Amino acid sequence: MWLNLLIISALGFFAAAVDAIAGGGGLISLPALLVIGVPPHLALGTNKFAACTASLNSSITFARSGKVHFPLVKWQIPFTFIGALLGVWAVLSVSSQFLNKAVLVLVLIVGIYTILHKNLGMENKFQQLIPAKLIAGCFFALVLGFYDGFFGPGTGSFLIFSFISLFGFDFVAASANSKVLNFVSNFASLILFAWNGKILFLYGIPMAISMILGSLLGTKLAIRRGAALVKPIFITMSLLVAVKLIAQYL
Template sequence: MDYSTILTLCGFSFLSGFVDAIIGGGGLIQTPAILFSLPQYPVPTLIASTKIPSLCGSLMGAFQYSRRVVVIGKFIGPMMAIAFGASWLGSWTLTRVPNSFMKPFALAILITVFIYTLTKKEFGQVVHQHVSARQQRLRMWLMGAGIGFYDGFFGPGTGSFLVLGFIALIGFDFLKASAHAKLVNAATNLASTLFFMSEGKILYAVAFPMAVANLSGAFLGARLAILKGNQFIRVFFLLIITATIIRFGWDLFD
C-alpha cells in the first residue's frame, strides 16, 4: 500500500466528513472510495476500516452542534444507548446473513422522502411543538433501535434517516435534527467500531489517517451548517438523498 493511495483516501474521507456533518450520507463517498482503491482486501475488512473515520467525524460533528444547539439530554442519552446496542446487534447479524434485501427497501423509502421534502417547502424549516414529552421519548427510543440496527447491518444513509426521523416524528427543524442525529450516529459508529475491532477486521494503517481527515472535514461541515441554517441544510439534504437514490438504484439494476 503506497502513500499516494492513503492520501487519496484521506481526501475522500475529508469530503465524507464534511458532507456527513451537514446532513449525513458521508458513507456514500468514503465507502466506494476505499472499495475501489484497495480491491485486494476483503470487502468486510474495508467496510470495517471506515468505521473509525466515521466515528471520529460523528464525534466532531456532535461536539460542534452541541455547543450551539440545545439538545434534549434526558431523552437523547437513553436513545444513544439503545442505538449502540442495536448497532452492535446489526453488525453481528451482518456476519451471519446477507444484507442484499435491504437495498430495495431503503431505495423505496428514500424516493418517498425526496418527493415529500421537495414538495413540502416548510418541511424541517421550523420546530413544531406538537409532540408530547412522552411521545418524544417513545419515538426517539424506537428510532434508536430501528436505525441503530440498520446502521450496524447495512449503513448507507443512516445520518439522513436520523435527520428525517427527528423532523417527521419529533418535530425538529433541520439544524436541531442534525445536532441530535450526530449524537446518535456517534453511538452507532462506536458500536460498529468496537465490534469490528474485536473481530480483527480493521486496517489501522488506513483507518487512522482517514480518521484525521474525516474529523477535519466534519469540523468545517458542522460550522458551515450552523452558520448557514435550515435552508442550506435542506438543499444539502435533497442533494444527498438524490445521490443515495442513484447509488442504490445503480447497485440494484446494474
C-alpha cells in the first residue's frame, strides 16, 4: 500500500514536471498506475483526475507569468471542450486501431520536422490574430480536443506544434497556451469518467498532490530557461510517444 503510494507519487511528480514543460507526461503517469495493479479503466479515470489538477496548476502559473495569449485561447476553449466530450463518447463505439496507426505517423513527422528545423519555435514571431488563422486555430482545438478524449497520446505535442506553426509562438508561449487547452480537454473527459465512477481516489488524491508540485517545478523551469530547455524535451517526448505506439502496434 505505502510502496504503491510512493511509486505513483514519485512518478506522478516527474510526469507532471515533464508535461508542464513539453507535454507527454501521460507516458509516465498512466503506466505508473498500471504497474501497481490498478485496472485499466480505473487507471484512465484516476490519471485524468490527477492530470487535470496538474494542468490547472500549470495553466494558472503560465497565465500569471503573462505567457498565455487569452485573446486567442478564449475562442479555442469551447471548441476544445466540445471536442473532448465527443471524443470520450466516440471511443465507446469506435475502434481506435486506425487512429493508433495514423497518430504514429503524425507524431513521427512532428518530431522529425522539429529536429530538422533548428530555429523552429526558438523565437516568438507572433504578431496579430488574423481571422483565417483564428478559424484554423479553433478547428485544431476541436480536432485535438476530440483526439484527447478519444485516444490521447501526443496531444500536448500536437497542441504545441500547432501554436508554433500556425501562429508563430515560441516553445514557451506555445506550451503555455497548449496547457490551458489541455486542461479543458482533461476536465471534459474527467466529467464523464467521474459520472461513470472510474476514479480511484485512494490513489488519485496523493498522485494529484505530487503532480501539482511537479507541474509547478516544470512550469517555472520552462519560464526561466525558455525555448532552449523546452525544445529538446519536446522532441524527446514526441519521439517517445512514437516508440510507445510502435510497441503497442507490434
